Each structure stands twice: as C-alpha cells, then as structure tokens.
Amino acid sequence: MHPVILLIAQRIALGLLLLLASSALIFAGTQILPGDVAQAILGQSATPEALENLRRDLGLNDPALTRYFNWLFGAIQGDLGTALTNGKDIAESMGYRLKNTLFLAACAAIVSVPLAIFLGLLAVRYHGRWPDKAISGVTLASISVPEFLIGYIVVYFIAVKLGMFSPLAMVNDSMSFWDKLNAVALPVLVLTLVVLAHMMRMTRAAILNVMQSAYIETAELKGLSSFKIIYRHAFPNAIAPIVNVVMLNLAYLVVGVVVIEVVFVYPGMGQYLVDHVSKRDVPVVQACGLIFAAVYIGMNMIADIVSILANPRLRHPK
Amino acid sequence: MVNLLSVKDLKIGATVYPPGEKPHDIEIVKGVSFDLEPGMVLGLIGESGAGKSTIGLSAMAYGRGGVKITGGEVWLNDRDILKGGVRGLRALRGAEVTYVAQSAAAAFNPAKKLMEQIVEATLEHGRASRSEAEARAVELFRKLGLPNPETFGERYPHQVSGGQLQRAMTALALCPQPDLVIFDEPTTALDVTTQIDVLSAIKEAIRDTGVAALYITHDLAVVAQVSDHIMVLRHGEMVEYGTTDHIINTPQEEYTQALVSVRSIEHEEKAPAGDPLLKVDGVTARYRGTNFDVLKNINVELYQGQTLALVGESGSGKSTMARAITGLLEPTQGSIHFAGRTLSHYLANRSKEDLRELQMIYQMADVAMNPRQTVGTIIGRPLEFYFGLTGAEKRKRIIELLDEIELGEGFMDRYPAELSGGQKQRVCIARALAAKPKLIICDEVTSALDPLVADGILKLLLNLQKIENVAYLFITHDIATVRAIADSIAVMYQGNVVRYGQKSQVLSPPFDDYTDLLLSSVPEMELGWLERVVSSRKMVSAGN
Structure with a gap:
C-alpha cells in the first residue's frame, strides 16, 4: 500500500478518536453542572414526587455511563434527542440552523480565503514597501477592533447612512438565493474583516520563509519575474502552513460566529446555542457542542491531510 | 578576438550590521578587471570572503542579500549589463548567462519535477519549444552520464542522489544554450569519489557545447583540471592572473605559492605503545x-x-x-x-x-x-562543571587555554559572531581541552x-x-x-x-578496490590529472 494512504488513514482514525474523547468531555461537562434536567423543566417550586417521576421518565436515574452511551449511539444514528423547552426534535430544528450557519460561513470563506491569499502574495511581492505596510496595517486594525463593534459600525455606515443592504440578516427558506446573498452581505463583510488579517499574515510569513530558500535564488537567476517566482516556486512550498491557518479560520467561521449572529439577528447555530444556554436546555447544548467539535476536528483533519498530500517526499517516496 | 565578458574596475559593496556597532558600508570587491573570450574557462579562486562568488554573480548583475554593485562596468556581448535595468537583466539571466549553485540539493525546488525546472528558463525566454527543450535536456542527461536519461526528468529532486542532482543542475544551466555559465563551487559538497565523476562530466559538457565558463572554487587542484586561465583573489582584490599552467607551476605571488604548496605538513607516525x-x-x-x-x-x-x-x-x-x-x-x-x-x-x-x-x-x-555567550563563558563552563573552578582561578585557566590556542587574553570578552571561522574552531578546541x-x-x-x-x-x-x-x-x-x-x-x-x-x-600498495578508488579520486595539483585518472579507469573497466 502507498505510505501516504496509510498516513491519511492514521490521521482519520486519530480524528475519530479525538471526536469520541470530546463527546465524553461534553457529556461529562453537562453532568457536573448543578441541578439536573428535571429540575430545569419543572422549576424551583416542583414537588419531590414530581421530580422523581420525571427523572424516571427521562431515564435520569440510570448510571451516567449508560446514559452517555445511549446519547452517543443516538447521536451516531442522527438522533440528538428532543429539546426540553419546546419538545421539538433537536436534529430537525438544528439542521435548519446549521444549514444557515454553513451558508454564511461558506459565503465568508469564498470572499475571504482568496482575498487573504492574494493580499499575502501582494505583500510578499512588495515586501517592506508601502503596499506591504498598507495591507498589514489595515488588516491588523480590522482584527484589533472587537467584532461586535465592527458589526455595529458596518450597520451604522452602510445600512443606516448609505441605505445599502439590510441591517438585519433574516433569512428563510422562501427567499431566493439572490435575496439570501443580499441579506448576508453585511455579516459576510464583518466576518471577512475579522478572519482576513490572520490568514493574510500567515500566508505572507509562510511565503517569506520560503523566499529565503536557495531555489528562489535559482528562479531569480532564471530571469523569472517576481510574481512568477512567488506563485510558481514559493507558493507550492508554503501550502501546508497556509492550509492550516485557512482551516483554523474556516472552523472559526462555523463555531465562532455567535456574536455576529446575535448582532445581525441571523438564524444560525450561534443564536440557537445562546437561546438554549439561557434556558438551560441541556440536550441542545450537548448537541451543539458535539457538532462544533466535529466541525473543528474535521477542518483540522482536512488541513493535515492536505499538508501530507502537499509534501512531495511523502507523495513520491524514493 | 572579441571578448564575451569584460569586467572593468568592478566594485561591490554591502552594508554590515556588526553587534554593538553602527551599521556601515564595506567594500567586498575593490576594483577587479578581467576579460573572458567565448568558449574559454576562467577559474576564480580564493578563500571564503575573497569575493569570488560575488564577482561570479556580477556577470548576471546579481547581488546576494544586501550586496550591491557600486562601481565599474560589466560588458557582456558588447553591452554594459549594469545599465540594462530590471527588464534587461531578466532577459539576460537564464538565457545568455546561467548559474550552477554549490548545493544542487537546495537549489532545486522540492515541489517540482526536475524536467519542469530544467526547461523552465529555456521556455521562459522563448529559446526553444517545450518538446525541443525537453529533447535537449534528455540529450544533456545522456552526456552527463545520468541514469535512464529518457525518464530521469520525471523524478523529484529528493528521489535522486547528490551527485546526480549536481549533474542535473549542470543540465539546467546548459539547456537554454547560454554563452556563459557560472559554476559556483559545483563539486565542493560532494564526496571525493563522486566529485571526480561530476567534474569530468562538467568538463566534457563545457567542451562539447563550446560554452564559456567562470569556475569558482577554493580548491586549486580542482580548478586546474577545468580552466584555461586562473585568477587568484584575496580580500576582494586580484592577487595573480595567468594561464592555468603558469599559476600551478610558476606562481609569482607569495599568496599563490602558499595556496599551491598547502597541505605539506610532515607528520611522522608513532608506533602503538602500551595498552x-x-x-x-x-x-x-x-x-x-x-x-x-x-x-x-x-x-x-x-x-x-x-x-x-x-x-x-x-x-x-x-x-x-x-x-x-x-x-x-x-x-x-x-x-x-x-x-x-x-x-x-x-x-x-x-x-x-x-x-x-x-x-x-x-x-x-x-x-x-x-x-549569546562570550568566549570566556564558553571556555569557562567545562572548568566550572568538571573542576569547580571559579573567580580568579577560572580566569587564569581560561587565559592559559586562550594562549594555548594562540588567540590570547584579548579574545575573552568577544562573542562568536566577532570571530572568523578558524578562530571559532580554535575556541571549540579550547573548550574541549578545558576538560x-x-x-x-x-x-x-x-x-x-x-x-x-x-x-x-x-x-x-x-x-x-x-x-x-x-x-x-x-x-x-x-x-x-x-x-x-x-x-x-x-x-x-x-x-x-x-x-x-x-x-x-x-x-x-597493494590496495583493496575501495581504498584505491578513494585515493586515486583525490584531485592533484597537476595539469591533466583528471584525464589521466578517468582514462586509466576506463581502461581498467574495459579490461574487466
């Protein structure tokens, strides 16, 4: 078997193991919270008998390990349980939210990733000169301002003053694709500003690092132009670190957008999680935790696999 | 005959940033002039810091790091390339002049196949179509004695040996059919038994293609095998220039004589004694x-x-x-x-x-x-660790050691960055002796x-x-x-x-096969040594 396939298989197995471990952590975390689900449902004034009945009905008297495995096997089969607050199936209501979050993340990624890499290349091309400094300055400034503040600034200037786009990013299934894009334009702008700097600076650093190599001098002495040297000779050798930071930011776009969703009242996972945390809806919190963990681990796994595939020594052994 | 390359009063400088001092400009090459006729090979020889690589790269108007050409003229094919601007230089590099680096292992891009890198400059400058360039490369692989010349280019750099990579680098330099190739210590990083093969491959390729070359090395015995003329450099200045025969056999300057007679230490072997x-x-x-x-x-x-x-x-x-x-x-x-x-x-x-x-x-x-440690601290550490010396006693011993390695007390407060290569090695010797x-x-x-x-x-x-x-x-x-x-x-x-x-x-003698190969591969300061060894090896292998 090709050694690369073995390496990738190992990496995937490790990812699954990590996911299993994080599911145990999530479950354990919700168990050590004071009070229990029955208490949360019935409130402070519930009688001990009522509590006991409900606990029995919900299976809360089983040992923790049994409940963990029941939850885990359910989750594997796509059954994340029912929400305590409204009795709805979690998988169903979360599916809609997850789709919205992924839509927002995908839009932000499509704008920010190519832009970040392009700006990174541009910064390397003009290393130490004004375009480099300007790009670094602007992106650093945008990452330094808290994202909710950027959100409100964008709403104020673009939506209120200029009257472009809606300040509320409400989407629903009846909207056309174009309308949806229009609705998420402002959150996408804010998210792009937030993740751009990190990706751009890592791209710049990774390529600058490679630019010190002797083979870059060889390329210069072949009479190639600066841009050809950067994209033909430097970029292919900088892919691994760039993919790593891109994946980290994509994971952030899915799991870290809570604040932005709240600012723009966007019906995504973040809003959903915040709502149910405040209502102490433990099964929903667990389910959200599991999905977020899966996204994070999955993205990092993809980054590792791309790094393995980008290494010619592993791809073409002696 | 008209000159291919004519360097006139070349001056090259750089800005240095010594620790604890203000950055200042230094002159690396102090007014060097020479001419090179088409098809001739000029050897540039000198120790590190003599400016030989810097002079070689100036034929492509290229300065490594912060190195800048500050004066003089570099005429190539009847135009001053220093006045050509960026576009002019790009058109020239990889086309009229090409470069063979010391470490081919580092000079090839690890992410790309060899063939793609070897034909790149030829295609970039429109000197041949892709199929023509690839055919040329295969022909060069054959000439340079690379294994499976038809498929060699399909490999990645890490898949071939160091000696093969160095030959591939020569193919890269010759593929655009340049007028001039700069060889920058092309065999220095190789084993002596590999060096002889690469050296004779390079020599044959130069002869067959009729290209002119600047051959840069610190090894006079090597350069004597490939060049027509030799220029000896020291501290950025020309010490002596002449035909190879003249430099090897009748050197005029004291420094050249020292280079020729280097490695003449006599050491009587001692017989084993005791346990x-x-x-x-x-x-x-x-x-x-x-x-x-x-x-x-x-x-x-x-x-x-x-x-x-x-x-x-x-x-x-x-x-x-x-x-x-x-x-x-x-x-x-x-x-x-x-x-x-x-x-x-x-x-x-x-x-x-x-x-x-x-x-x-x-x-x-x-x-x-x-x-980040001074010479005194570096040498003092084993004194402290093994003998528990401190204070004045330690200082006295450090000074003794510094005297033993012929540096003296004045070096005690210096940092490694302020020492030359030889001085650094001396400090390492003192550190070992301290124990x-x-x-x-x-x-x-x-x-x-x-x-x-x-x-x-x-x-x-x-x-x-x-x-x-x-x-x-x-x-x-x-x-x-x-x-x-x-x-x-x-x-x-x-x-x-x-x-x-x-x-x-x-x-x-009598030698076993490997020792014989090893000993006969060591370059000797003698004209025609390479041909002699290569032809005697061919005779032996034909006899077998």
Missing part, C-alpha cells in the same frame, strides 16, 4: 526504528597521545561511530573499552569522569557555540575551513597533542588531512572497516 586507550570491540549499531546496521562489527584501537583517522564518504558510518563511542547511540552488539574500563552503552549511565575524559569538536563551529580529556573526537573539524586556515588548525592540533598527550579520533573524508595528522587509519565503507592499520601501511 590501547580506546578499544572498539565488535561494535554493531543501528538507528532506532530501522532494521539496517549502520555499523557492522567494528574493531579498532587507539593509543594514548596518538591519532586514529576514520576515513570514508558520507554515509559510510564514520560519524555514527563517534555517536556510539560518545554514548549517543547504543550499540546492539560489542563493547567499547576506554582507559582500562568498559563504557556503558547508555549516556545516562556514564560517570562524570567518563564524560570529562572524552570530549568532542564539531564540523560547524558556529552552531556548536551559544551565540583535560584523554581523547578528543574531531568530527570533520577542518572541512568547513579554507585550506590555509585548516592547515593552521591541524598544526595546532598536532602541537597540542605533543603538549597534552591527548589522543584524537579524527573523522574526515579528506585524504590530505589524514596524511597530515594520522598515526593509524581505518577506511570505512558502508558501515564496515575495509582497511585498517598504521598510516604507512594503509596508504601503501
């Missing part, structure tokens, strides 16, 4: 996680106050032997006896006395010292140094051996160094000791 200080007894070793023995049943002995040289090419296991003796790699079989006791295989189980009596000096003196060892393992300690500086280090080591009665295990790939310093020699090849004994015995 051996170090006895390596049937040692076999392999690296963790591998199932391949890098050392196979090694038996050698070394006596007090003597030098055993381990000779062999890279990968022969000589540095692994040092690792086994110092305890960094546990042997799987055999034992190591030192000063009458058996050393533990494990470093952690060795006594402080074991550690003290066995010291090491490395090839790369710069990375073997902490750049008052019985044995010092010297791992290629002169390989990174210029010949004259290396000579100085060898003389110092021999002198110290007389005074301190210390033994050296001297690891090297350089036969000349072995001749200068060894009492006994072990020739290593693929993890085996193929020949072992007193120096006089090992270096006199």
Whole structure:
C-alpha cells in the first residue's frame, strides 16, 4: 500500500478518536453542572414526587455511563434527542440552523480565503514597501477592533447612512438565493474583516520563509519575474502552513460566529446555542457542542491531510 | 578576438550590521578587471570572503542579500549589463548567462519535477519549444552520464542522489544554450569519489557545447583540471592572473605559492605503545526504528597521545561511530573499552569522569557555540562543571587555554559572531581541552575551513597533542588531512572497516578496490590529472 494512504488513514482514525474523547468531555461537562434536567423543566417550586417521576421518565436515574452511551449511539444514528423547552426534535430544528450557519460561513470563506491569499502574495511581492505596510496595517486594525463593534459600525455606515443592504440578516427558506446573498452581505463583510488579517499574515510569513530558500535564488537567476517566482516556486512550498491557518479560520467561521449572529439577528447555530444556554436546555447544548467539535476536528483533519498530500517526499517516496 | 565578458574596475559593496556597532558600508570587491573570450574557462579562486562568488554573480548583475554593485562596468556581448535595468537583466539571466549553485540539493525546488525546472528558463525566454527543450535536456542527461536519461526528468529532486542532482543542475544551466555559465563551487559538497565523476562530466559538457565558463572554487587542484586561465583573489582584490599552467607551476605571488604548496605538513607516525586507550570491540549499531546496521562489527584501537583517522564518504558510518563511542547511540552488539574500563552503552549511565575524559569538536563551529555567550563563558563552563573552578582561578585557566590556542587574553570578552571561522574552531578546541580529556573526537573539524586556515588548525592540533598527550579520533573524508595528522587509519565503507592499520601501511600498495578508488579520486595539483585518472579507469573497466 502507498505510505501516504496509510498516513491519511492514521490521521482519520486519530480524528475519530479525538471526536469520541470530546463527546465524553461534553457529556461529562453537562453532568457536573448543578441541578439536573428535571429540575430545569419543572422549576424551583416542583414537588419531590414530581421530580422523581420525571427523572424516571427521562431515564435520569440510570448510571451516567449508560446514559452517555445511549446519547452517543443516538447521536451516531442522527438522533440528538428532543429539546426540553419546546419538545421539538433537536436534529430537525438544528439542521435548519446549521444549514444557515454553513451558508454564511461558506459565503465568508469564498470572499475571504482568496482575498487573504492574494493580499499575502501582494505583500510578499512588495515586501517592506508601502503596499506591504498598507495591507498589514489595515488588516491588523480590522482584527484589533472587537467584532461586535465592527458589526455595529458596518450597520451604522452602510445600512443606516448609505441605505445599502439590510441591517438585519433574516433569512428563510422562501427567499431566493439572490435575496439570501443580499441579506448576508453585511455579516459576510464583518466576518471577512475579522478572519482576513490572520490568514493574510500567515500566508505572507509562510511565503517569506520560503523566499529565503536557495531555489528562489535559482528562479531569480532564471530571469523569472517576481510574481512568477512567488506563485510558481514559493507558493507550492508554503501550502501546508497556509492550509492550516485557512482551516483554523474556516472552523472559526462555523463555531465562532455567535456574536455576529446575535448582532445581525441571523438564524444560525450561534443564536440557537445562546437561546438554549439561557434556558438551560441541556440536550441542545450537548448537541451543539458535539457538532462544533466535529466541525473543528474535521477542518483540522482536512488541513493535515492536505499538508501530507502537499509534501512531495511523502507523495513520491524514493 | 572579441571578448564575451569584460569586467572593468568592478566594485561591490554591502552594508554590515556588526553587534554593538553602527551599521556601515564595506567594500567586498575593490576594483577587479578581467576579460573572458567565448568558449574559454576562467577559474576564480580564493578563500571564503575573497569575493569570488560575488564577482561570479556580477556577470548576471546579481547581488546576494544586501550586496550591491557600486562601481565599474560589466560588458557582456558588447553591452554594459549594469545599465540594462530590471527588464534587461531578466532577459539576460537564464538565457545568455546561467548559474550552477554549490548545493544542487537546495537549489532545486522540492515541489517540482526536475524536467519542469530544467526547461523552465529555456521556455521562459522563448529559446526553444517545450518538446525541443525537453529533447535537449534528455540529450544533456545522456552526456552527463545520468541514469535512464529518457525518464530521469520525471523524478523529484529528493528521489535522486547528490551527485546526480549536481549533474542535473549542470543540465539546467546548459539547456537554454547560454554563452556563459557560472559554476559556483559545483563539486565542493560532494564526496571525493563522486566529485571526480561530476567534474569530468562538467568538463566534457563545457567542451562539447563550446560554452564559456567562470569556475569558482577554493580548491586549486580542482580548478586546474577545468580552466584555461586562473585568477587568484584575496580580500576582494586580484592577487595573480595567468594561464592555468603558469599559476600551478610558476606562481609569482607569495599568496599563490602558499595556496599551491598547502597541505605539506610532515607528520611522522608513532608506533602503538602500551595498552590501547580506546578499544572498539565488535561494535554493531543501528538507528532506532530501522532494521539496517549502520555499523557492522567494528574493531579498532587507539593509543594514548596518538591519532586514529576514520576515513570514508558520507554515509559510510564514520560519524555514527563517534555517536556510539560518545554514548549517543547504543550499540546492539560489542563493547567499547576506554582507559582500562568498559563504557556503558547508555549516556545516562556514564560517570562524570567518563564524560570529562572524552570530549568532542564539531564540523560547524558556529552552531556548536551559544551565540549569546562570550568566549570566556564558553571556555569557562567545562572548568566550572568538571573542576569547580571559579573567580580568579577560572580566569587564569581560561587565559592559559586562550594562549594555548594562540588567540590570547584579548579574545575573552568577544562573542562568536566577532570571530572568523578558524578562530571559532580554535575556541571549540579550547573548550574541549578545558576538560583535560584523554581523547578528543574531531568530527570533520577542518572541512568547513579554507585550506590555509585548516592547515593552521591541524598544526595546532598536532602541537597540542605533543603538549597534552591527548589522543584524537579524527573523522574526515579528506585524504590530505589524514596524511597530515594520522598515526593509524581505518577506511570505512558502508558501515564496515575495509582497511585498517598504521598510516604507512594503509596508504601503501597493494590496495583493496575501495581504498584505491578513494585515493586515486583525490584531485592533484597537476595539469591533466583528471584525464589521466578517468582514462586509466576506463581502461581498467574495459579490461574487466
């Protein structure tokens, strides 16, 4: 078997193991919270008998390990349980939210990733000169301002003053694709500003690092132009670190957008999680935790696999 | 005849940032002039810092790092390339002039196939169509003696050996059919047995294509084999210029004479006396996680106050032997006896006395010292650690050691960055001596140094051996160094000791095949040496 396939298989197995471990952590975390689900449902004034009945009905008297495995096997089969607050199936209501979050993340990624890499290349091309400094300055400034503040600034200037786009990013299934894009334009702008700097600076650093190599001098002495040297000779050798930071930011776009969703009242996972945390809806919190963990681990796994595939020594052994 | 390249009063400068001082400009090349006719080869020779690479690259108007051409003219094909601007230079680089770097392993892009890199410049400058360029490359692979020339270009750089890569780099330089190729120490990083093949391949390629070349090296014996003229450089100035015959056989300047007669240290071998200080007894070793023995049943002995040289090419296991003796790699079989006791295989189980009596000096003196410590601190550390010396006593001993290595008290407060390569190696020697060892393992300690500086280090080591009665295990790939310093020699090849004994015995015939190959591959300062060796080898292989 090709050694690369073995390496990738190992990496995937490790990812699954990590996911299993994080599911145990999530479950354990919700168990050590004071009070229990029955208490949360019935409130402070519930009688001990009522509590006991409900606990029995919900299976809360089983040992923790049994409940963990029941939850885990359910989750594997796509059954994340029912929400305590409204009795709805979690998988169903979360599916809609997850789709919205992924839509927002995908839009932000499509704008920010190519832009970040392009700006990174541009910064390397003009290393130490004004375009480099300007790009670094602007992106650093945008990452330094808290994202909710950027959100409100964008709403104020673009939506209120200029009257472009809606300040509320409400989407629903009846909207056309174009309308949806229009609705998420402002959150996408804010998210792009937030993740751009990190990706751009890592791209710049990774390529600058490679630019010190002797083979870059060889390329210069072949009479190639600066841009050809950067994209033909430097970029292919900088892919691994760039993919790593891109994946980290994509994971952030899915799991870290809570604040932005709240600012723009966007019906995504973040809003959903915040709502149910405040209502102490433990099964929903667990389910959200599991999905977020899966996204994070999955993205990092993809980054590792791309790094393995980008290494010619592993791809073409002696 | 009209000149291809004409360099007139070339001046090259750089800005330096010495620690603790203001940045200032220095002049690296101070007004050098020379001409090169089409199809001729000019050798540029000098020690590091002589400006030879810098002058070579100026033929492409290229300055490494912060190096800038500050004055003079560089005429190539009847135009001053310094006035051509960026576009003019780009059109010239990789087309009219090409470059062969010292380390082909680093100069090839690891992410791209060889063929793509070799034809890139030819295509970029529109000097041939892709199919034409690839056909040319295959033809060059054949000429340069590369294996499977038809498919060689399909490989990635890491899939071929160092010697093959260096030849591929030559193919890269010749593919655009340039007028001038700059060879920058193209064989320096290779083993001596590989060097001879690459050298004759390069020489044949130059002759067949009729290209002109600047051949840069610090090894006069090498440059004598390939060039028509030689220019000797020192401190950015020309010392002497003449035909190869003139420079080798009748050098006029004192410095050139020193270069020609380098490596003339006479060392009488000492006969074994008493019990051996170090006895390596049937040692076999392999690296963790591998199932391949890098050392196979090694038996050698070394006596007090003597030098055993381990000779062999890279990968022969000589540095692994040092690792086994110092305890960094546990042997799987055999034992190591030192000063009458058996050393533990494990470093952690060795006594402080074991550690003290066995010291090491490395090839790369710069990375073997902490750049943020002064010379005094570096030498003082073993004094403190092994003997508990402090204060005035320690200072006195440091000064003694600095005198022994011929540097003196003034160097005590200097940092490694303020020392030359030879001075750094001297400080490393003093650090090893500070422990008052019985044995010092010297791992290629002169390989990174210029010949004259290396000579100085060898003389110092021999002198110290007389005074301190210390033994050296001297690891090297350089036969000349072995001749200068060894009492006994072990020739290593693929993890085996193929020949072992007193120096006089090992270096006199009859030879085994490998030792013969090794000895006959060492370049000699003599015109026509390369042809003589290559043709005698062809005759031997034809006879077989």
